[in-house]
Amino acid sequence: MRQLNIFHTYLALLILLQCTLTSAQSSAPAPTPSGPTNITKILEKAGQYTVLIRLLKSTQLEDQINTQLNNSNQGITVFAPTDNAFSSLKPGTLNSLSDQQKVQLIQFHVVPTFLSTSQFQTVSNPLRTQAGNSNDGEFPLNVTTSGNQVNITTGIVNATVANTVYTDNQLAVYQVDKVLLPLGIFAPKAPAPAPEPAKTKGKGAAAADNPSSGDTADTSGTQNCSLSNFKTALIGAVILFATFFT
Numbered sequence: 001m002r003q004l005n006i007f008h009t010y011l012a013l014l015i016l017l018q019c020t021l022t023s024a025q026s027s028a029p030a031p032t033p034s035g036p037t038n039i040t041k042i043l044e045k046a047g048q049y050t051v052l053i054r055l056l057k058s059t060q061l062e063d064q065i066n067t068q069l070n071n072s073n074q075g076i077t078v079f080a081p082t083d084n085a086f087s088s089l090k091p092g093t094l095n096s097l098s099d100q101q102k103v104q105l106i107q108f109h110v111v112p113t114f115l116s117t118s119q120f121q122t123v124s125n126p127l128r129t130q131a132g133n134s135n136d137g138e139f140p141l142n143v144t145t146s147g148n149q150v151n152i153t154t155g156i157v158n159a160t161v162a163n164t165v166y167t168d169n170q171l172a173v174y175q176v177d178k179v180l181l182p183l184g185i186f187a188p189k190a191p192a193p194a195p196e197p198a199k200t201k202g203k204g205a206a207a208a209d210n211p212s213s214g215d216t217a218d219t220s221g222t223q224n225c226s227l228s229n230f231k232t233a234l235i236g237a238v239i240l241f242a243t244f245f246t
């Protein structure tokens with residue numbers, strides 16, 4: 001009888017424990033799935049990238065980058081200039097650009113593959129960016145390293161990678177201390193060639209261009225000769241007439 005009571009008590013405890021566990025599991029919130037990678041949220045969290053974020057949105061490259069991140073395995077590397085880097089540009093630089101040039105400027109900061117800091121040591125130059133083929137001389141982006149320092153040259157500016165803003169083996173965001181200005185947009189314009197001086201015509205050329213001047217001189221000489229002959233004949237006639245009547 002005593003063993004039966006113990007069994008009933010043990011069974012009651014098991015039922016009570018099972019009910020407690022079921023209740024706890026049903027009331028606990030489900031784990032929140034991690035959202036898709038978003039470049040602007042990463043930059044907003046890091047701070048000091050308001051100008052870059054504004055350009056990413058106005059050029060619609062924000063959506064393009066986020067789509068590629070969530071639908072491709074190649075990854076993306078973004079070189080992110082700070083607000084101080086943009087403020088160091090000459091006044092009116094951004095406003096002087098067309099909409100297409102603004103797109104190319106931001107694309108020039110995006111490499112369509114993931115690059116870790118160690119890969120900068122062995123990467124092949126020039127890097128291909130989303131702005132276009134870097135071998136045509138318009139958008140060359142070259143990376144050099146010295147110890148742990150990573151330098152970027154564009155043919156217009158020399159920038160330095162200051163630190164890593166974000167990396168997850170698919171997206172790498174590196175802070176750069178200057179805006180990367182591509183040659184295709186910011187190369188100095190070649191000065192217009194000076195006009196050729198007017199050619200001075202020589203006397204022979206002038207005479208050839210105006211042959212009537214020589215004909216006029218010849219006609220004038222003939223007229224002078226005829227007038228002289230007439231005067232001579234007139235004087236002879238007068239003398240003859242005077243002699244005859246003397």
